Amino acid sequence: MTKSVRWEEFDKILVIQRLRDLVSRWWNIQINFTDEKGLIRGVPEGKFFNPTNMICKMITQDDRGFTGCRGTAQQTTVETMNSKSAKISRCHAGFSALSVPIRIGNKYMGCVFADGFVHESTAAAQREAIAAYLRVNFPDSVAEHQKHVDSLTVLSKKELQYLTELVNLVVAEILLVQRDLSTEKQKVERLHKELEQRYNFDRMVGRSAPMQDLYQVLERVCESDATILIQGENGTGKELIARAIHYNSARQNNSFVVVNCGAFNDNLLESELFGHVKGSFTGAVKDRKGLFEEADQGTLFLDEIGDTSVAMQVKMLRVLQEGTYTPVGSTQQQRGNVRILAATNKDLATMVRKNEFREDLYYRLNVINVTVPALRERREDITLLIDHFLQHNAGKTKEAVKIIAKDCMEKLLNHDWPGNVRELENEIERLCVLSGRDNEIAAAFLSPRIKDTLPDKFSDYRVHGKLKDALEELERRMIEDGLERTRWNKSRLARELGISRAGLIMKVDKYGLEKRSG
Ligand SMILES: Nc1ncnc2c1ncn2[C@@H]1O[C@H](COP(=O)(O)OP(=O)(O)OP(=O)(O)O)[C@@H](O)[C@H]1O
Ligand SMILES: [Mg+2]
Secondary structure: OOOOOOHHHHOOOHHHHHHHHHHHHHHOOEEEEEEOOOOEEOOHHHOOOOOOOHHHHHHHHOHHHHHHHHHHHHHHHHHHOOOOOOEEEEOOOOOEEEEEEEEEOOEEEEEEEEEEEEEHHHHHHHHHHHHHHHHHHOOOOHHHHHHHHHOOOEEOHHHHHHHHHHHHHHHHHHHHHHHHHHHHHHHHHHHHHHHHHHHHHOOOOOOOHHHHHHHHHHHHHHHOOOOEEEEOOOOOOHHHHHHHHHHOOOOOOOOEEEEEHHHOOHHHHHHHHHOEOOOOOOOOOOOEOOHHHHOOOOEEEEEOHHHOOHHHHHHHHHHHHHOEEOOEOOOOOEEOOOEEEEEEOOOHHHHHHOOOOOHHHHHHHOOEEEEOOOHHHHHHHHHHHHHHHHHHHHHHHOOOOOEEOHHHHHHHHHOOOOOHHHHHHHHHHHHHHHOOOOOEEOHHHOOHHHHOOOOHHHOOOOOOOOHHHHHHHHHHHHHHHHHHHOOOOHHHHHHHHOOOHHHHHHHHHHOOHHHHHO
C-alpha cells in the first residue's frame, strides 16, 4: 500500500458524498478530512466542506474565524492520533467535534471529523460559550446570532452514536478507496516499467533467412489473440519475442505479466497464477490476486511451461479451454480476458510421447508455433549481433563504440555459441569491460573457451593423399564458409582471401558453390 493518500479523490466518491450530504441535511453538521499534520484536505484550497450551520458558515467566512477553525482541526488531529476509535473534543468557538482516526497499516494518516453541533449533556454550557464567542468576535447583530444559537443542533447520546457510526463508515470507505487507488497506482507503475524495459530491449536483431521467416510469422500473429508456443534453446530470445508480440498487439497498453513456471512448486504456482482467498492455507493472511487477474486485458507469458507438473497442466488446460479459473480456497470461478504466450526450451512433442506432458495441453498451447533458430543456424547474424551489443554497451558507458580486432573477431565467428545470443551478449559485455580504455578489443581478452577453440571446420585437414587435392579441398571449404559468413558478398570475401573478385567467381564456379547459394 502506498504511503501517500489521495485526498482529492475522496470527495468524488459517491458513498462519501452521500454520507456528507446526509449528515449535513439532518443535523447541519459538516464532515471534513485532515491529513496527519491537521491540514484540511480534499476540498479545494484547504477550505472547510461547505458548512450549512449558519454560525459555522459565518465563522469560516471570516479570516480570523477561519484561522480559529484551522487551529481546531490541527489540534483535533493531534489529539486523535493516539485514540483507538472516535474522540469527542471542543472547537475554539465552543462546538463539539467528533473525530475518527484514519490508519493505513500502522501509519496515522489523519482523521475524519464532524463538527458544528452541541451535545445534549453539555448543551447549556456550550450555547453559553458559543454566544460569548460571537459577542466578542462578531459584535454586530448580536440578537440575530442568538436566534441561531437557540436553534443549534443538539445531539442526544443515541444520535451521537449514530453520527459516530456514519463517520466510521466514511473512514471505512476511505480505506477501501485508498486500497483500490494504490493497487491501481502499482498497476500503472508496473506498466510504465514494462514500457521502459521494452524501450531498452530494442528490437530483435538478425537479418538471416531464419530470422526473416520468424519476423513474418510474428507480424501475422501479433494482431490475433491466438495462444502461441515459443520454442527454442536457452538464450535464443524467447522472452524477447514474447514481449515483442505483446507490445505489437492490441493489448500493448495493458499488462505483460511473466511467470516462470519452473520456479514454483505446484501449490505456490497455483496460488501465484490464480490467487488465493484469506485463510486458504497457513500464511494466506489476506486475499491475494493471481497473475491471471493481473494480466486481465493483457498478456500472460508462461515461461518454462515444460517444467510444470502434470497436475498443474490439468489446471492450466481448464483456463485455456474455458477461460475460467478458481482462486485457491475459493468456490467461485473467475473469468478473465488474457492472451497466453508460453515458452520452453524442452522438446514438448517428445515429452508428450513419454507421457511427461499432456497431449491436450500441448495442442491447446501449440495453436501457433514459433521456433527460434539457434545461433549456430544463423551464423551470419553473429557480426550484426556483435555490433548491436557493442553499441548497447557504448550507450551504457557513454563511451565511443568499440571495435573488435581482426583476430578477436575470427575467434568470435568460429565459436559454437552453445549459450546462444545470451552467451554472445555476455561475452561482448565482458570484452568491453576487460578492454578498459582500449578502443580496439584484442583477442587476448576473450574467455578461454572462446580463445582456445580451433576453427572446427578446418580442424580435420587432410594430411594424406595428394597435396593438390588437400589444398583444393581447403580452398573450397574456405570459400564456402566465407560466402556464408559474408552473405555472398563476393567483393568483400575476395578482399579477405587476398584474391581478385574475378578469381573468386571462377573458383565459386569451379566448386559449384553458386548453385547452393540459391
Ligand atoms: N535476436 C536478438 N536480438 C538482440 N538481442 C537478443 C536477440 N535474441 C536474444 N537476445 C538477447 O539475449 C538475451 C537472452 O534472451 P531471452 O531471455 O529472450 O532468451 P530466452 O530464450 O528466453 O532464454 P532462456 O532459455 O534462458 O530463458 C537477452 O538479453 C536478449 O535481449
Ligand atoms: Mg527465457
